Amino acid sequence: xxxxxxxxIIYYRWFQRGKAFISSIAVVIRVxxxxxxxxxxxxxxxxxxxxxxxxxxxxxxxxxxxxPERYGVKLSPSVRHGDILIVTGxxxxxxxxxxxxxxxxxxxxxxxxxxGACAYDGGVFKGSYSISGGAGKVIPVDxxxxxxPPRPEEILRALxxxxxxxxxxESERH
Amino acid sequence: MSxxxxxxxxxxxxxxxxxxxxxxxxxxxIDAGNLKSAIALLKQCLGDEALYLSNxxxxxxxxEGVIELNYFIHVVPLGNTxxxxxxxxxxxxxxxxLIDVIPGALSGECEAYDLLGVEFIGNRxxxxxxxxxxxxxxxxxxxxxxxxxx
Numbered sequence: 619x620x621x622x623x624x625x626x627i628i629y630y631r632w633f634q635r636g637k638a639f640i641s642s643i644a645v646v647i648r649v650x651x652x653x654x655x656x657x658x659x660x661x662x663x664x665x666x667x668x669x670x671x672x673x674x675x676x677x678x679x680x681x682x683x684x685x686p687e688r689y690g691v692k693l694s695p696s697v698r699h700g701d702i703l704i705v706t707g708x709x710x711x712x713x714x715x716x717x718x719x720x721x722x723x724x725x726x727x728x729x730x731x732x733x734g735a736c737a738y739d740g741g742v743f744k745g746s747y748s749i750s751g752g753a754g755k756v757i758p759v760d761x762x763x764x765x766x767p768p769r770p771e772e773i774l775r776a777l778x779x780x781x782x783x784x785x786x787x788e789s790e791r792h
Numbered sequence: 793m794s795x796x797x798x799x800x801x802x803x804x805x806x807x808x809x810x811x812x813x814x815x816x817x818x819x820x821x822i823d824a825g826n827l828k829s830a831i832a833l834l835k836q837c838l839g840d841e842a843l844y845l846s847n848x849x850x851x852x853x854x855x856e857g858v859i860e861l862n863y864f865i866h867v868v869p870l871g872n873t874x875x876x877x878x879x880x881x882x883x884x885x886x887x888x889x890l891i892d893v894i895p896g897a898l899s900g901e902c903e904a905y906d907l908l909g910v911e912f913i914g915n916r917x918x919x920x921x922x923x924x925x926x927x928x929x930x931x932x933x934x935x936x937x938x939x940x941x942x
Contacts (some may be wrong), residue, residue: 747925
């Protein structure tokens with residue numbers, strides 16, 4: 619073994635250790651972030667082709683009547699500040715690439731909640747030539763809120779269940 | 793309704809038929825070749841800011857071999873909407889564009905072209921894929937035609 623080989627082995631080990639260190643820091647940051655997000659999740663809302671029914675319910679759920687700010691839930695002005703992406707409506711082929719781009723623009727720890735029957739699997743638009751399907755076909759979805767449209771309480775409850783801030787009965791777990 | 797009667801009087805030389813969609817919404821049938829001059833005349837009579845073209849609705853009538861175009865025009869001083877209907881043949885759907893007279897017609901014309909294949913002569917912004925997904929548009933299919941296979 620020449621000197622060059624041993625030096626390269628040492629550099630390789632340092633590189634591996636550095637990589638492991640950085641990944642462990644990333645995990646710690648991720649855990650911390652998820653804990654922070656749990657108490658102040660900011661929402662980003664995107665309509666991918668909804669009839670506006672679900673949008674009205676999402677907007678209703680952030681009004682003072684339901685007072686989501688008691689849970690730290692706020693609507694973020696930009697998707698780049700958002701922690702939870704709320705998708706309403708069937709994902710049309712045109713909207714699919716925008717949805718994918720928005721998801722990629724969201725920072726770090728992020729969740730996606732699909733609201734309504736259309737965002738689940740296409741709803742009444744299922745089988746149409748112009749749709750990609752539900753939100754789950756385009757981006758990973760963490761929670762679905764069923765209904766056409768779902769009630770604001772259900773949307774808020776889904777967010778709290780997602781963030782492990784509401785106890786769920788064993789019978790309701792899927 | 794007197795305001796609507798004034799419109800009818802102004803367009804009398806162009807109108808080839810008249811009916812009512814619902815109360816307070818008259819529909820005037822006009823020959824496709826006269827559409828642009830009729831709208832220009834209407835604009836001249838009522839003023840530049842009086843007309844708001846809210847929609848261009850195309851209907852494919854396969855049995856009759858025509859495509860109907862319904863122009864929903866809101867007449868602001870009257871607070872009333874009128875419908876102007878023209879029909880174009882299915883095998884050669886062409887009608888003159890209104891964007892010179894009403895620039896807001898652009899989106900409606902692009903939509904009618906993309907979904908039904910009606911060509912608006914004089915509108916150079918027409919293109920496929922405005923609303924229709926690229927995979928359907930690239931096959932040359934107009935999805936709102938009744939015989940379209942999508």
